[in-house]
Amino acid sequence: MSPRTSKAPTKPRPYHHGGLREELLRLGLSVLESHGASKVSLRDLATRAGVSKTAPYRHFADREALLSALMQMGWAALRTAMADATDSVNSPTDKLFAMGRAYVAFALERPGMYRLLFSGEGKSLPGSNCSESDDSFALLVGQIESCQATGWRSEVDPEMLALSYWSLVHGAADLALEGLVRPPPGVDALVFWSRIVAVLQP
Amino acid sequence: MSPRTSKAPTKPRPYHHGGLREELLRLGLSVLESHGASKVSLRDLATRAGVSKTAPYRHFADREALLSALMQMGWAALRTAMADATDSVNSPTDKLFAMGRAYVAFALERPGMYRLLFSGEGKSLPGSNCSESDDSFALLVGQIESCQATGWRSEVDPEMLALSYWSLVHGAADLALEGLVRPPPGVDALVFWSRIVAVLQP
DNA sequence: CGCCCAATGTAGGCGACGCCAACATAACAT
C-alpha cells in the first residue's frame, strides 16, 4: 500500500482516510435524502467510504450521534431557507408568509431530512440540538414581532402566535409528506399546501 | 367456535395457541405504547407470547403487516375519540373544537400510537389503511359542513377548511410530542396546546 | 371411524445491524 505523502490524492487508500467524519456525514446525508433515516446505517456508510465497519465509531459515539449531527445540519438549512425567503418581499406579513411557504417547500424538497428533524429519533441532546431548533423558532418569533409592530394581530402574545402559526405550517407540511391527502392532479404540491395554510393564515 | 374446551383451563400449552394473532396484537400494542414503534419486533412478541420466533409469520406477512394492523386499530380509536368528544357540547362550532381538542389529547395520551399513524412506517396499503384515515377525515369534513350550515365561514370550500384545521391541530399535536416546545411549569400540556390551537382556530 | 389436508407452530439458518474488545498503524510532539 502506498503512503499518502504524495501530493496527488488520486485514489490510493491513505491508511488514515483524512476526512472520514466529513465523508460519513456526506454519505449519510445522501442516504437520508434518498431512502430515509431508517436506512442510515453506520456499517453501510463505512463500507461506502471504503473503511472497516467499526471505523465510524472513532468519530461518532453511536448511530444516534451521527443522526444528531445530520439534524444539526438540517436545522441550519431550514433556518437558512426561511431567512432567505424573506428577501424577495417587503412587507412584514409577506415576509412571514414567505417563511411559512419556505418551510413547506423544505419539507417537500427534503422529506428525509424533514422527517428526521421531527421524528424524535435524534436523542434529546440538551446542548446543541435544542439550541438549533430554538434559533429557528426565534426567527419566526422575530418576524411575528415585526408584523405586530405594524399593528397586525398585536393583541396576541407573540410567542403564542408564533407557536400557532408554526403548528399550522408544520401540520400542513407533515400531512403533505404523509401522503394521506394529495393535491388534485395537475396542481403543484407546494401551491396546494400553501393554499391550505392560507385559509387560516392570520 | 370453542373447541378449546379442555378440562384443564389453567395453562397447559395448547399446542396450537388458539388466539395467537390477537395476542400478538395485544402485546404489540403494549410495546408500541410504552416504548415506541421502533421497539416492536416480531421475534420479541413471539417470545413474550411463548411461541417460536417464526410463528408470527403465520399471521402477519412481515413486520410491516403487523404495524399496519396496529395502525388500523389506532385510526379507529382516534375516530372514536373525536366522535365521542362531540357528545358533551351542542353548537356545531363547539363540536368542531371539541374534536380538535380530542385529537390533541389522543396524541398526548398515546404518543407511540400517534407517531406510528403519522410516521409513514406502515407501508401505503392502498386498501384498508387509507380508508381508515379517510373515514377520520370525513368525520372532520362533516362537522365543518355542519358549522357552515349555520353560516360560519361558509365562503370557504369545506374540504380546504377541513384540511387547514387538520393541519393546525395536527401540527400542534406533533410539536407537543416533539418536545422542542414545552408548556410553562404548572400548565397542563393539553390546556397549553389547546390554547395554541385556539389562537388561529377559525 | 379413520384418513387426508390445510392451518398452525417449530427448528435451523442467512445476512445485516449496533456495538464491544483487542490489536495495528500512522501522525505528531518531544
Added chain:
DNA sequence: ATGTTATGTTGGCGTCGCCTACATTGGGCG
C-alpha cells in the same frame, strides 16, 4: 529516534427480519 495518541482493522456477541424445511393438530370428508 521515540513514545503517545488519533485513527483504522479484525473478530465477535446478541438481536433482528425473513427464508426453507419439517412437525403437529384438528376439521372435513369418504
